[in-house]
Amino acid sequence: xxxxxxxxxxxxxxxxxxxxxxxxxxxxxxxxxxxxxxxxxxxxxxxxxxxxxxxxxxxxxxxxxxxxxxxxxxxxxxxxxxxxxxxxxxxxxxxxxxxxxxxxxxxxxxxxxxxxxxxxxxxxxxxxxxxxxxxxxxxxxxxxxxxxxxxxxxxxxxxxxxxxxxxxxxxxxxxxxxxxxxxxxxxxxxxxxxxxxxxxxxxxxxxxxxxxxxxxxxxxxxxxxxxxxxxxxxxxxxxxxxxxxxxxxxxxxxxxxxxxxxxxxxxxxxxxxxxxxxxxxxxxxxxxxxxxxxxxxxxxxxxxxxxxxxxxxxxxxxxxxxxxxxxxxxxx
Numbered sequence: 529x530x531x532x533x534x535x536x537x538x539x540x541x542x543x544x545x546x547x548x549x550x551x552x553x554x555x556x557x558x559x560x561x562x563x564x565x566x567x568x569x570x571x572x573x574x575x576x577x578x579x580x581x582x583x584x585x586x587x588x589x590x591x592x593x594x595x596x597x598x599x600x601x602x603x604x605x606x607x608x609x610x611x612x613x614x615x616x617x618x619x620x621x622x623x624x625x626x627x628x629x630x631x632x633x634x635x636x637x638x639x640x641x642x643x644x645x646x647x648x649x650x651x652x653x654x655x656x657x658x659x660x661x662x663x664x665x666x667x668x669x670x671x672x673x674x675x676x677x678x679x680x681x682x683x684x685x686x687x688x689x690x691x692x693x694x695x696x697x698x699x700x701x702x703x704x705x706x707x708x709x710x711x712x713x714x715x716x717x718x719x720x721x722x723x724x725x726x727x728x729x730x731x732x733x734x735x736x737x738x739x740x741x742x743x744x745x746x747x748x749x750x751x752x753x754x755x756x757x758x759x760x761x762x763x764x765x766x767x768x769x770x771x772x773x774x775x776x777x778x779x780x781x782x783x784x785x786x787x788x789x790x791x792x793x794x795x796x797x798x799x800x801x802x803x804x805x806x807x808x809x810x811x812x813x814x815x816x817x818x819x820x821x822x823x824x825x826x827x828x829x830x831x832x833x834x835x836x837x838x839x840x841x842x843x844x845x846x847x848x849x850x851x852x853x854x855x856x857x858x859x860x
Contacts, residue, residue, distance in 0.1 A: 707743025
């Protein structure tokens with residue numbers, strides 16, 4: 529991870545360039561020697577590793593880091609885990625936050641530290657997931673992010689039980705490619721993608737609610753985000769591989785209630801992605817709340833107070849309160 533003294537606007541421009549569907553995944557990034565730490569707000573949060581020893585599959589290979597990366601972009605993740613942010617007064621609910629970054633990096637500023645600050649102020653206990661990136665040499669690349677997400681959800685639920693919170697009030701919030709991972713988790717929480725190793729792996733990995741913020745949903749043209757799809761599935765995946773990681777095709781009666789947010793002027797991840805997910809949820813008869821903003825673009829994170837995109841966290845809070853008030857689903 530490289531620290532640079534960049535303005536928020538400059539960092540956003542870098543992010544948009546990297547997230548553009550036309551950005552070439554084949555251009556080798558410039559290597560740099562120094563790798564200072566991310567911001568103090570991130571490094572001061574307690575870190576809990578997901579796995580003991582080598583994560584499932586192994587095969588990690590570190591890559592070069594672009595010289596213009598801001599300090600809030602993480603790459604070369606060989607030790608996935610959770611950064612924990614606790615509120616002054618807990619409301620009993622926990623949130624697993626999954627940052628985006630086209631499955632190429634993790635944007636831990638606007639989609640990590642910032643959202644954690646907003647949610648802890650509302651009483652939520654927040655766990656931000658540092659998940660492995662599928663293009664960094666790991667075996668079974670299409671399963672690697674879901675392995676980490678399933679393990680993380682189980683650990684968040686275990687922590688809720690241990691810390692006196694409600695284990696049936698656990699939501700996942702995912703942004704962009706992290707929204708794809710959150711959608712994959714909420715639809716394929718029971719998919720066997722790694723060998724259980726301890727009692728935590730016997731805990732239910734189904735989130736009680738999911739919020740997908742400008743998410744990638746489609747894994748194939750015309751609506752997918754090309755860079756995210758290639759990083760996750762590799763070049764020229766077959767139809768079965770694409771279908772397996774197309775979460776709208778996996779919505780069932782067990783899919784949790786879902787909150788969708790997208791800007792209609794998003795040129796990086798087109799809003800058709802959220803429309804696909806909403807249609808699938810409606811077809812399955814699952815609760816869904818969707819907000820489509822006239823403007824906001826892509827990667828706005830928590831947004832700014834002067835724009836509609838700056839008020840969705842409050843809407844999400846009210847929605848979660850209603851969902852959690854209904855209690856856990858009946859046992860099957």
